[in-house]
Amino acid sequence: MLVNIAYYAVVPLDVLSTSGTIVAANFFDIAFGGQSKRAISVFVALSALGNVMSVIFSQGRIIQQLGRENILPFSRFFASQRPFDTPMVGLLEHLIVCIVTVLAPPPGDAYNFIMNLISYPLNIVNLFVGIGLLYLNVQAMRGKLAWHPPIKATIPVSIYFTLASAYLVVAPYLAPDADQSVYKSLPYYLHCVVAIGIFAFGALYWLVWAVILPKLGGYYLYSHPKLDEVDGFWRTEIIQVKNGEAPPDAVNDFHIQTEDELISGKKSNSSGSDVV
Incomplete structure (x- = not known):
């Protein structure tokens, strides 16, 4: 908030509304001169680069982990560590999505559309996170839930x-004034709809894969951890078991041994399996 106040105190409103450069560059140009404007532009670019690199790294890992949880179609393909022992498939998927997102919108609106498409789903997730936090707090106050996070x-x-x-989440659906539209040639609500x-x-x-198809096919989905023999990572294997039948004995007998069990040579009766 104080940074924004400083911007408004130093940079004239007409410059803020008409300038094509970042606000920080205008601030440093007025306050410290032209050399500082170029310097801050470099630092802002480096900051943006760091953010992009961190997002690329995290998104590749997220796609890989979703594959390991057997949530995505062709999960084993997305869960792979090959080549180079990296989440290359997840990074490739992220690259394809980025290329489509950049090239699909008209050139003048591409940047704003991408930024809004990134932020709006996050706002939806944050809304549900907030509702979940309220639920946990209320349940803990009523004594119905032992919730004591650090x-x-x-x-x-x-x-x-x-x-x-x-x-x-709601505000982007309100129609802006004619001269305040988010986009030049796209509907102002497009990123929300997408x-x-x-x-x-x-x-x-999920509804088709986990609910409708099992009901029509007369089976249920049963998940259990499995060690991938090729890449050497643990992933979730989901198998189809006919209604009324127990999961295979090989699944029931599955157990990840702890360090103490490996040392003592004993094995407990716990299992990591579950019904989806």
């Missing part, structure tokens, strides 16, 4: 976070 979001903070997220469509597609995929 770092806890209090109820006022959770309420503020939830309301702010709800506003950011984001909702992505969530809906994921929900539909």
Whole structure:
């Protein structure tokens, strides 16, 4: 907040509204001169590069882990560590999505569309996170839930976070003034519709895969950890078991031995399996 106040105090409003450069560059240009403007532009670019690199790294790992959890179609393909012992497949998927997102919108609106498409789904997730935090707090206050995290979001903070997220979810659907439109040639609500469509597609995929097909096929999905013999990582294997039948004995007997069990040569009766 103080940074924004400093920007408004130093940079004239007409410069803020018409300048094609970042606000920080204008601030340093007015306050410290032209050399500082170029310097801060370099630092901002490096900061943006670091953010992009961290997002690329995390997204590749997320796709890989979703594959290891057997959630995605062709999960074993996405879970692979090959080549070079890296999540290359996840990075490739991220690259394809980025290329489509960059090339599909008209050139003038591509950047704004990408930024909004990144932030809007996050606001939806934050809204549900806030609702979940409120639920946990209320249940803990009623004594129905033993929830004692080391770092806890209090109820006022959770309420503020939830309301702010709800506003950011609803506000983009309100039509802006003609001269305040988010895009030049795209509908102002397009990123919202695309984001909702992505969530809906994921929900539909889960509904068909985990609910409708098992009911029609007369089976249920049974998950258990499995060591991949090629890449050497643990992944979740989901198998189809006919209704009324128990899972295979090989699955029931599965057990990940602890360090103490490996030393003593003993094996407990616990299992890592579960019904989806």
